[in-house]
Amino acid sequence: MDKRQLPVGFMDSGVGGISVLKSTIEILPHEDFLYYGDSLHAPYGTKSVDEIKQLTFNVVEYLLTKGIKALVVACNTATSAAINDLRNQYPNMPIVGIEPAIKPAVTTNQGGRIIVMATPMTIKQDKFCQLLEKYQNDADIVPLGCDHLMEFVEEGILSGEPLKAYFDEYLKPYITNNTETIVLGCTHYPFLYPYLKKYLNNDHIHIIDGSYGTAMELKRRLEASDLLNSEHQGNIIIENSLDSQNIIDLSWELLKKPTYEKC
Ligand code: DGL
Numbered sequence: 001m002d003k004r005q006l007p008v009g010f011m012d013s014g015v016g017g018i019s020v021l022k023s024t025i026e027i028l029p030h031e032d033f034l035y036y037g038d039s040l041h042a043p044y045g046t047k048s049v050d051e052i053k054q055l056t057f058n059v060v061e062y063l064l065t066k067g068i069k070a071l072v073v074a075c076n077t078a079t080s081a082a083i084n085d086l087r088n089q090y091p092n093m094p095i096v097g098i099e100p101a102i103k104p105a106v107t108t109n110q111g112g113r114i115i116v117m118a119t120p121m122t123i124k125q126d127k128f129c130q131l132l133e134k135y136q137n138d139a140d141i142v143p144l145g146c147d148h149l150m151e152f153v154e155e156g157i158l159s160g161e162p163l164k165a166y167f168d169e170y171l172k173p174y175i176t177n178n179t180e181t182i183v184l185g186c187t188h189y190p191f192l193y194p195y196l197k198k199y200l201n202n203d204h205i206h207i208i209d210g211s212y213g214t215a216m217e218l219k220r221r222l223e224a225s226d227l228l229n230s231e232h233q234g235n236i237i238i239e240n241s242l243d244s245q246n247i248i249d250l251s252w253e254l255l256k257k258p259t260y261e262k263c
Contacts, residue, residue: 004229007032007237008218009068011059013044014154014240015247016188017074018254020098021236023211024072027219031234034066037251040241043150044077045119045186052081052121059241060086069227070094072218076118076185076210080125094221099131100185101210106135108206112180113140117171119186120145142174150188156250159195167199175200184209191254 008028010021014037021035038044038059044052056078060071071093073079073086079097087095100122105114122128123145132141149170152163182205184190190209197207222228236255240247 003069004227005032005231006067006069007034007235008222009033009060009063009066009071010035010074011056011063011071011078012037012075012187013055013077014039014042014150014188015251015254016150016153016186016191017072018238018251019187019190019209020072020074020211020214022255022257024215024218025234025236027212027215028222028228029234030228030230030232031222032229033234033236034063034068035236035238035251036063037238037240037242037247039154039247042154043119043148044075044081045121045150046147047121049081049121049125052078053085056082056086057089060090064090068093070096070218070222070225072214073097074187074214076100076122076187080122080127094218094225094227096214096218096221098187098210098214099127101183101208101213102131102135102141104210104213105181105183105206105208106138106141109139109180111139112178113142113176114181114183115171115174115179116141116143116183116185117146117149117189118143118183119150120147122185144171144174146170146186146189149192150186153188153191153254154247156253158191159198163192163195164199167196175205179205181206181208187211191257
């Protein structure tokens with residue numbers, strides 16, 4: 001079989017990676033995608049590195065049994081915990097991860113504060129600390145570990161009072177008059193964008209995420225390995241470790257939501 005016709009595997013701890021899949025479909029409409037959300041074991045962001053590695057490898061091994069030509073780890077947490085080991089284990093497969101979009105935020109920064117919202121695990125990892133170290137002299141960067149924010153999205157709660165209470169308690173204390181950018185450093189958070197925008201009620205604050213960069217990197221990697229499929233309209237399969245039609249329905253619903261400004 002022509003390898004180019006195989007799907008690209010996507011994984012996340014749940015429905016969050018759908019935000020990355022959405023950007024990727026816009027850029028690579030002729031590819032097939034097999035998306036696997038591990039909602040049964042979510043959240044990853046409050047687990048240990050070893051647990052996250054193990055869970056990530058389990059999902060990747062499953063995707064490999066299905067036949068994939070490349071892998072997107074559409075989860076900042078799994079990327080920071082497992083991407084090096086995955087690349088060592090599967091050196092012949094293009095593997096693309098995602099990391100908080102600090103670089104684009106700093107590049108366009110006009111001197112204001114940059115708040116990086118991510119899971120507590122992402123923020124604790126070396127990968128993130130190195131990223132922060134690299135840019136911390138260029139801007140006022142505030143990392144914000146958002147315990148359990150992803151659960152709202154897993155439950156399909158994208159607006160309303162409980163989210164307002166969450167933002168009041170955990171985000172508002174860090175918003176200053178000169179806050180310029182909020183980086184959504186967890187793939188679940190882009191689905192909260194419309195409500196967050198409304199909550200902030202401030203057009204001067206940009207909200208960005210790393211999904212476009214990840215999608216472009218996948219395109220480059222497929223091109224470089226001569227794995228691009230340009231022949232047909234791509235198909236999408238969505239699977240989840242939770243044995244529930246509701247989570248599959250939610251995943252499709254999220255995939256169909258409109259996209260917003262990207263970095
Ligand atoms: N969507 C994931 C991320 O980008 C993590 C959410 C979680 O499982 O805690 O980090």
